[in-house]
Amino acid sequence: MYSRRLPAEQFLKEQQKLLLMMAVMSANADKKDDAIDGAVLRAFERASKEWGDEYTKSKSGYEQVALTGFNPEVKRTVATIACGGRKLIVAKGLASKVMDTAAGGADSGALQWKCEDCTDPDFAN
Numbered sequence: 001m002y003s004r005r006l007p008a009e010q011f012l013k014e015q016q017k018l019l020l021m022m023a024v025m026s027a028n029a030d031k032k033d034d035a036i037d038g039a040v041l042r043a044f045e046r047a048s049k050e051w052g053d054e055y056t057k058s059k060s061g062y063e064q065v066a067l068t069g070f071n072p073e074v075k076r077t078v079a080t081i082a083c084g085g086r087k088l089i090v091a092k093g094l095a096s097k098v099m100d101t102a103a104g105g106a107d108s109g110a111l112q113w114k115c116e117d118c119t120d121p122d123f124a125n
Helices: 008-025 035-051 053-061 095-099
Strands: 062-068 076-083 086-093
Touching: 008 035, 008 053, 008 062, 008 076, 008 086, 035 053, 053 062, 086 095
Parallel strands: none
Antiparallel strands: 062 076, 076 086
16 A cells, blocks of 8 residues: 555554554444543544544545454454455454464354464564
8 A cells, every 4th residue: 555665754654554544444433432442443533633634534445344343252353344446354352363363272253364474483573
């Protein structure tokens, strides 16, 4: 979405904007009292003030198509987001269950995956 030809500081800022956009698009707007969703929604409000109307308006380019809420077994929330004719899957939750859904044992989540990079011993370094 953003060119790596941007100056490093600007590239980092664009990555932060994209990360927050994915977080807000995978949040349940009705759960403002929830610790995680509430924090994400408040962060988006603050960022919108700092980054301006263009950033706020860019949210309209995304659509939350589906949202599977958090439950104690799968320990993650999964959202399907449409953007520019593409479908994105965004997961948030317990890091081990986002990186490898079978971590700690198989679960009943509809989507199962394992991040290929997490098998690399230097991945987290």
